Amino acid sequence: MKNNNSICFISFFFLFIFMFINMLFTLYFLMENIVIFLEWEIMSFNSMNIVFSILLDWMSLLFMMFVSLISSSVIFYSKSYMKSELNLNRFIVLVLMFVLSMMLLILSPNIISIFLGWDGLGLVSYGLVIYYQNVKSFNAGMLTVLSNRVGDVMLLMVIAWMVNFGSWNFIFYLDLMKMDFCSNVISGLIILGAMTKSAQIPFSAWLPAAMAAPTPVSALVHSSTLVTAGVYLLIRFNALLINTEFLKILLLISGLTMFMAGISAVYEFDLKKIIALSTLSQLGLMMSILSIGFSDLAFFHLLTHAMFKALLFMCAGMIIHMMNDNQDIRYMGGLSIYIPMTCLCFNISNLSLCGIPFLSGFYSKDLILEMVSMSNLNFIVFFLFYFSTGLTVFYSIRLSLYLMVNEFNLLSVYNLYDEDYVMLKSMILLLFMSVISGSVLSWFIFNYPYMIFLPFNMKIMVIYVSILGCIMGWLISLMNLYSLNKFLNFYKLSNFLSLMWFMPNLFTYGLNYTVLNFGKNLTKNIDYGWSEFYSGQGLFNIIKNYSIILNVFLLSNFKIYLYSFVLWMLFMTMFMLK
Template identity: 50%
Template sequence: MSFFLANFMLLTMMSGVYLAGLKSTIFIEWILGGSFVNLSVTLLLDSMSCFFLAVVLCISANVVWYSKSYMSNDPDANRFILLVLGFVASMVVLIVSPNIFSILLGWDGLGLISYCLVIYYPSKKSSSAGMITVLSNRVGDVCILLSIAWFMMVADFNLNIWTLSSDMFSNCSLISFLVMFAAMTKSAQIPFSAWLPAAMAAPTPVSALVHSSTLVTAGVYLLIRFSYLMGYGCSMSLLFISTMTMFMSGVVAIFEYDLKKVIALSTLSQLGMMMFSISLGLYEVAFFHLLSHALFKALLFLCAGILIHGVGNTQDARAFGGLVLSFPLVAVCMNLANFSLCGIPFMAGFYSKDLIVEMACQSSWGVFILFMMFICLGLTVLYSVRLAYLSFVNFKGGSGLVSVCEADYTLSGPVVILSLISLISGPSLSWLSFSFPSLIFLPVFLKWGAIFVITVSLMLMFILTRLSLIYSLKSSLLSKSSGLMWFLPWISGTGVTLVGLSKTDTVLKIMDQGWLEYYSNIVTSVYPASLNSFNLKFQHNAVKLHFMIFMVWLLLGFIYVI
């Protein structure tokens, strides 16, 4: 299966290079005839969809290969592989969809299968994580459905103008806000950020797939495709939200000890970076960062999975330490991914992140936005260096029982392949995505600003870790609020459910067991036969009755449109 995905990845990559050279778009249409209606299925193939499809299939092939050994002791490994393939298929449908209808199919498929993967290991923690994941993503599904309903009112049922390239909706602010809101839920922007670290309850291969190129990137890809809808109001809102998401995830990651959660928070930070560039109108640069980030983030998760296996299936970074002696290959590959994440020059992440920073310095959004951007860039370096220090350098918490997993080529093979691909992806994608280099004119202090921030952050984190100052903040209020992600999980989950359950108990006592029950008994005592039978049909969920009510509302809708 991984061989098939790799071959298909090579085919789509060559198609993307060919279409990028021609600057053209191909629509493939199938007409499925039936007895009543002809159904048209259209696929959109351009350089953007082909490049993204190639990256998704490349990561999927390596994840499936990696899972063969990682999930070897699982009795339901075949079911896991089928769920992963269904997850990839939903993302493929979303990538090649030319209109909002077919996008909804892939969008819903991602949400449903992600819930099945998060609750794969049955426990109370995974059940809660799966519920907050599916409910947060369901908010985005509702926004997509509302945008379809608004399309139906404006487009007058003309399906040919609902494509991604249509500009007849560019002045509709409601549709733009709905699409932006849906993208925020899928890409876990504030206030929907709580589900992303909670989804770490899924197996590590799923985390590598979800956090690199599938579920969380669907919102960014949707905004890039619907970039013609973005007005000034949406850009301002997205700029503020993405900046706060970057800052929040960076601060929280510094105080986190769970290895997978630190990497998940780094994903949240990079998603904020992509949304930040989209709000500035840099759609092509955001897509470039999306592709380069997907490759080294998948590499980071696969390396983390080998470390977790090696130290006895624990994710607490305090149980690590000195693993560079037992895992030299994984240490090299993971640090390469960390360097790319930090934006170290000539690594994959440098080509996209430095371009975003320099083009943002040319914008006119104010000094505060630039200051926050550089602060978030420094926070990325801080938690990346801290993660590498706790895992490979700090001998204080190292475990003596370490199983060397590097001899298993099924685990180390995908890591080496993704390392090589992520190393060459930065300059290669830059050359393929941009036909000519960007002309950027900046003062010297801004031109060297990103490299200066990276250097200072490296030195600062080295001093903090050596002096153990970061551990002295363990009991501070900042540490407690950061551990709870600024109380976002409480706001998204417990805070809402507690209020809702208390109110529903009141409504139950007042209405169902109160005056409604009393007066309904009075009415049914006067007309017992007819009303009792009518109530029974409703209470037993008669299918014919529900269909009749649905047809009445559908008829009223058609009458309104005509």
């Protein structure tokens, strides 16, 4: 156990120091406007060079700073959260491999090394999702890894198409590749790959399923690593993608993802799944603002979202621990009396998610919605943005009321012990960042001020939808949603909405059913059917029957032998007489 704790502390210490160094370099690179491109030649053979490339600019350094800060907090948190785990070393090594894969992806200007980091994320995420070894985890792990394999195949095809340009350093060709058939193919493949990793429709089913992983992993996956890889890839390829038809399709798909995730979260009662669906909603928001052409804004929201989402999962992990590993919010309530510090962190991160003024989420979310209001977009996109914002407030307020305000519904309150100070230290660090990161980053990223002029009602449209969502969340938390739907005869509709528009059934079981059913019939009719009867099983039965007869002759008493001898003599005599 002591050895386990030392590994946790060493990992935390190195990641925290790395974060601090990154922060200093980010400030320097921003002030001096520096970009460094490094190439390390690993091997040279005749005319073939194998090189490893690294791109250091303010964006990659800033993102690495956030990844290392969140991963150091998560490892420090795991020291207490996973203390009863026998294989804690294995868990920490998996988390470190996960973080290193993400950093490889962040630093790469080369499509090959991006693929290595991309595939590393998919592979290690499988190991982390199946960490608790049960059937549910195995199913979730297979769903996660197979969905991500689609994105891996897309990236492999991009590597094949990039051969036409003479090098895999895509960063050199982004401006040259425009308006070319080859670049259109690459654009489509990049967008498809990013959609699988960032779980847009129709690949959304794996994200809530990945909740089978331990909570510290969920905090890492849903904030700054696996799901943000797709968004980051699109930000890097933004110069190539701009003004292509694919971005218009992505705008609609990501808007629908945001809407679908918000609706599903309203019907959900699993604490971790509600937060996972909120991640899906925010990913839709990032993707859609990126589709309009504001890649800096998408990156800004990606970073602010990372902070409060990691904190939200950490608070959820502590609450689940205290609830005897129960995740159903209907059994919770009145927690603010028993665990006030955790509830404080939970509420601030939840309000930041809603975009309450002067918390970190407000700076990015408000700017995104005002830029949408200024842009030349149709009513459907406008509706999806604002309605999804209202839904975010709706399910966040509903969640807070279920946890903090309603009556305590679990069997006993004795398991509500005082808060764990190791977990609280890591949570308070992220709490501080959740409050200030939005305002600090708005000075970092935008070196010129945005002046947005809108009519009064348009300007405070965000407040309108937030207040409406808040009222709806308060009303719904007072009543049982399912009984209300049965009463209104909307039970089938609620089933459709709560099950993510039947997406897990359509795009996982729906696609697999025919193949699996064919395999079952093949096994039944061939392996266990006629071929078995005539070959393996039939041959076995014939040899077995002969051996039984032979065994009777060999192991029976002497009488049979004498009878056979007498019969044989009779036959011989009759033969001789003839």
